[in-house]
Amino acid sequence: MRVSCADGTAAKGSTFHLEDLPPGASYDKKTATLHWTPGLDQAGVYVITLDSKKKQSSTVKIGVADNWRDPRNVPVEPTRYTEEYGLPVIHFQGASQLNPDNHVPLTVIYGGHSYASEGKLRGSSSLAFPKNSYTLKFSEQDPFQEPARAGGFTNRRSLVLINTFNDNSYLRARMGFELWGRLAPESIQVKTFSVVVYLDGVYHGLYTLADHVNKHLMKAQGLSVNGNLYKADTGAADFRLVDKLGQPKSSPHAGFVKQDGKPEAGEPGAFDDFDDLDAFVRFVATTSDASFRTEGPQLFSQRDYENWWAFVTLLVAIDSDVKNAYHYHDPQQGPWRYIPWDLDGTFGQTWKTQRLRPTAALDTGADNEMFRRLLAEPTFAGPLRARLREGLSQEFSPVLLHARLDELASELAPSARRDEARWMAQYRSFPLWSHRTDFTTFDEEVEYIRQWITLRWAFLDAQLAPAP
Numbered sequence: 001m002r003v004s005c006a007d008g009t010a011a012k013g014s015t016f017h018l019e020d021l022p023p024g025a026s027y028d029k030k031t032a033t034l035h036w037t038p039g040l041d042q043a044g045v046y047v048i049t050l051d052s053k054k055k056q057s058s059t060v061k062i063g064v065a066d067n068w069r070d071p072r073n074v075p076v077e078p079t080r081y082t083e084e085y086g087l088p089v090i091h092f093q094g095a096s097q098l099n100p101d102n103h104v105p106l107t108v109i110y111g112g113h114s115y116a117s118e119g120k121l122r123g124s125s126s127l128a129f130p131k132n133s134y135t136l137k138f139s140e141q142d143p144f145q146e147p148a149r150a151g152g153f154t155n156r157r158s159l160v161l162i163n164t165f166n167d168n169s170y171l172r173a174r175m176g177f178e179l180w181g182r183l184a185p186e187s188i189q190v191k192t193f194s195v196v197v198y199l200d201g202v203y204h205g206l207y208t209l210a211d212h213v214n215k216h217l218m219k220a221q222g223l224s225v226n227g228n229l230y231k232a233d234t235g236a237a238d239f240r241l242v243d244k245l246g247q248p249k250s251s252p253h254a255g256f257v258k259q260d261g262k263p264e265a266g267e268p269g270a271f272d273d274f275d276d277l278d279a280f281v282r283f284v285a286t287t288s289d290a291s292f293r294t295e296g297p298q299l300f301s302q303r304d305y306e307n308w309w310a311f312v313t314l315l316v317a318i319d320s321d322v323k324n325a326y327h328y329h330d331p332q333q334g335p336w337r338y339i340p341w342d343l344d345g346t347f348g349q350t351w352k353t354q355r356l357r358p359t360a361a362l363d364t365g366a367d368n369e370m371f372r373r374l375l376a377e378p379t380f381a382g383p384l385r386a387r388l389r390e391g392l393s394q395e396f397s398p399v400l401l402h403a404r405l406d407e408l409a410s411e412l413a414p415s416a417r418r419d420e421a422r423w424m425a426q427y428r429s430f431p432l433w434s435h436r437t438d439f440t441t442f443d444e445e446v447e448y449i450r451q452w453i454t455l456r457w458a459f460l461d462a463q464l465a466p467a468p
Contacts, residue, residue: 001034003027003050019049031380038064040073045079063312068203068422075201078109085414088146090161090209092119092134095199100127103137108144115142116454122160125351131165131205135212150191158212161197164205165427166353167344169445170194170416171408173208176315176343178404182396183314184307188221188328188339196415206412206419211338213326215260223337227330231276231341232323237247239284239369242322252281255323276329280336284370293377300336306380308338309363309371310388314396314460315346316360322368348452358455362463389464398457402450409446416442 003016018027018034025036034048043066050058063083064261066076078091092098093107103118118137126133136159138144146153164170174192181189192210196203211217236255242248253274261273283299284292296302312321324342329335345351348358365372375381391397420442428439440448 001037003032003034012110014433017051019051020046021260022046040067040070043067043076045083054130065418066198066203074443076198076203078198078201079114081198081298082110082112085418086411087194087196087206087415088149089196089198090207091198091201093200098132098134103135106136108136108138109137110144113145115139115144126163126165129163129165129430131163131423133163134161135159136161146193149193152192153209156211157216158214159209160212161195162192162208162210162344164207164419165423165430166351166433167419168424168427168440168442169347169449170206170208170412170419170442171405171446172347172349172410172449173210173343173451174352175401175405176317176346177210178310179314179339179396179401180307180340182400183311183391184304187301187304188218188223188337189339190217190314190339192413194415197272203422205422206415213259213341218260218328223328223334224330224332226262226332227328229259229278230256230274230327230329232327233257234327235322236366237325238322238367239281241282241285252278256327259326276331277327280327280329282448285371289377292373293379296373298335301338302374302380304336304338306374307369308340309365309374309381310384310391311340312371313363313388314456315343316348316355316356316358316456317343317346319345319351321363321371347449348456353436355438357450359459362460371461385464386466389461392461392464401453405446405453413442 005019016029016032021027021034022036022038022042024039024042025034027034035117043064044064044065048060048062050060063085065084066081067073070283078093079089081089083089088111091109093109094105097104098106098119098121100121100123103120106117106119108115108117108119115138117139120135121127122133122135136144138157141155144153144156144159162173167173177190177192178337188207190211190213192208193205195209196205197207198204213229215225215227215229218227218229230253232255234255236243236249238255240249241252251274256274256277258272258274282300283296287295308325311317320340320342324340326341328337328339342351348356350356363371365375374384428434428436
């Protein structure tokens, strides 16, 4: 590597002096050339100091990527291997003990800092993927800190690492949650950024790190830590009192699970009290049109639940139109709130990677009674449709989304192609979608999303136009 001045002028003679050279590196002052062939045990980030005779000083950061493909490769040193192709690296020590049933002790190393953490495998269907997702818990005394990304990712007690195994664009979750922020800036937000994961020093791939939707996130967004948080876990969580066959459900809260709320875990009745949720479902399922119109906006955040419909409609998020949704309620104050989740099945694909046409019909509420009631009320539906159509050309216009897609693709490209080399064969041969004949590369999938957004937005603009 030749050393030169910032203006491009080559250094001559002994103009520069280099300090903090890594082992095995040498600097030839006569030719101003740094010579170094890193060994397999030297993957990491190195900062070299440059001093000149003009009493000027600067530094150069050099990243040496782990050579995971070499059979002679050795595990990386976590405190030294903090970045990879510009993305932060998060290390798990003790990963072999991770399981889907219980949190286990885990050392998490990020940015050179070691956290005494706990972790577990997460997911249901995705547990069958060879590349798993994870939940991480941090102590109150030493919460996770990353102030430089996602607008400040600080004091986090709980995080989720979302696998990208069924999303070879590697950016659907990030684009989706960011679109939710544009669509619903007043609603509860989930922040994300991309990281590279190493398990016990061994490369495991590109992930999306996200807020864990739980009581700690509610507190961080100004809500009570004692509120009740429920997840719509199955398609039965459709705000109806009968199932698909018209038979009465075992309870109004069928299909929901309670994630947080009083009593605390370990106390009598913990996670068994669904009284407020049962009342909410009964109201949506049975109240009169007049009551839904006048009392509904006091019981639940009308904006949140309208935005849920708009979000599903924009992205054809058919795996998130009933389940894969969180509902928060503080019985002491405030209305019910909605938070999105599981966004791998968006932007033109299902969670099983099948292609979804951009001209899919608008969600009519056939599977979700909340949507049906909102759309059946003219004083709600008219302004909602108008607001969604207006946003198509303004705060979430194709021009803005394409620009953000380009930014993310540029940021992720080197890591995405590296992950692709690691996981592509298993991705394409995975039983749920191995029959496909339309597989794409990372670059092709990004272009697919770009075209899908253009076509979807044009379709929605026409569909949402007021009747002549």
